[in-house]
Amino acid sequence: VHDRKRAALERFVARLTRRSVLNDEEVQALLALPAEMKDVAANRDFVRMEERTTHACLLEDGLTARFGQTASGERQIIMLHIPGDMADLHSVVTPKVTTPLHALTRSTIWRIPHESLKEVASRYPAVAHAFWRDGMVDANIIAQSLLNLGRRPARGRLAHLLCEMRERYREIGVDVTREFAFPATQQQIGDALGLTPVHINRTVRALREAGLVEVSGGVVRIFDWEGLQSAGDFDPAYLTLNLVDFHSPGASRTNISQS
């Protein structure tokens, strides 16, 4: 049980260190964070509106989504979360929930107290910057989704989403060369793309008949990666991030110890 917690936190650290340089001491502090496991059934909200959160949710396994909804109850998926994502790290600084979290499949999450995260961030400026950076990367993904919904027709939207998910799964170590698991229903894909499930179905079919990709049974099988990217007008630049070191001279911890 303790090993599982450790493994989950290591995944979180791996995600951070893929983007920001953290030294040993900082990594150890993160791995020492308290966390409690929670299993969530499929189709369940696990962070609800109007709540004031005290914990952030680290996804170990499954597929979850942040979503918004209109007064008439229609849902829009804001962002999909895959294993290793801290679904609502942002809640540390904005605890009032404006966009609930929902499990698309059975998922297991680890709840980490805001207090502990704030403490680590306060002690280590590089960690604070890494958290901030993580949030802005997510914001970038949302921004691209906005472009996707605002300016692309259904085929392009779907192709773009599939490209993005492939790259995100690849980043966390999943083998995506031929195919990858993406257990979202056509209904849910529609909720992410602002389209109806019936139209998703027709669009999936169109992409298959174009020889680009097959989406079936929760598995995405890519026939023509180049073609899919151009169909979705996909430029991975917003996902491929290089390492940034926030331990810069003149703004390092040593300076703080002096103050």
Next chain:
Amino acid sequence: VHDRKRAALERFVARLTRRSVLNDEEVQALLALPAEMKDVAANRDFVRMEERTTHACLLEDGLTARFGQTASGERQIIMLHIPGDMADLHSVVTPKVTTPLHALTRSTIWRIPHESLKEVASRYPAVAHAFWRDGMVDANIIAQSLLNLGRRPARGRLAHLLCEMRERYREIGVDVTREFAFPATQQQIGDALGLTPVHINRTVRALREAGLVEVSGGVVRIFDWEGLQSAGDFDPAYLTLNLVDFHSPGASRTNISQS
């Protein structure tokens, strides 16, 4: 000239302290930030793609937008920035530009070096948290836009945008009781809502004929605030933020001095 810089920075500080508690020392450090003024003509990009930014842009006056564009050159406005907004504070932690910045009207901005911002954030954890929180508030606005584009028809989208801009202008001290200046063309509004300018025109007309609001000559005149909010399914919850104090016990600066 020095007064103007001071005034611009005070606006930035005001924006931060509206959401996060900062003590005198932290405020003084922020007001001491270096900044250089830059005037930007209308319809000009002032932060371009592929650049690696070294400065963040504080908007003193005018109307600017962060936007994305497809391969075919169509633009989607991701977010509008009004005076007092730090348009790309996020670039401190994600310096690679993925979404350029564009001036919709003649605007004056102040460029603040990333290095200086990082230094202040590293010295004062509460400032780091305030920056992070500021970024997540923006991300929340983008998330709501995604819901807006994905799940609302043209009238609702426009109404929602007008409500949001009214509230945002109100927050920075503009009198919006009867009307407020919003110098965006119908073309640009279309770019923000994922609609064509002709359809914006018809939708503006529809809202006017419904007795809700008039948009003309860069001025938004509201006839029926309640009606406009319900037409746009507008819930200001995502904008109305209470103060958060990051100087919490157990995660305060004193702890750091001890370490």
Next chain:
DNA sequence: CGCGCGTTTGATCGCACTCAACCCGCGTGG
């Protein structure tokens, strides 16, 4: 076996796009 969920397909509808023309106010230059 029957039920429920997700997928598939058909028929029709309608919102928003496209194409096109025209108006207006403004600035510029002959």
Next chain:
DNA sequence: CCACGCGGGTTGAGTGCGATCAAACGCGCG
């Protein structure tokens, strides 16, 4: 002083993408 260009707004006619409504299918499961 007027001619002209230009950017933005307005309106009309026709089109098409995606929504809606409806029915059937396949499959896992109790």
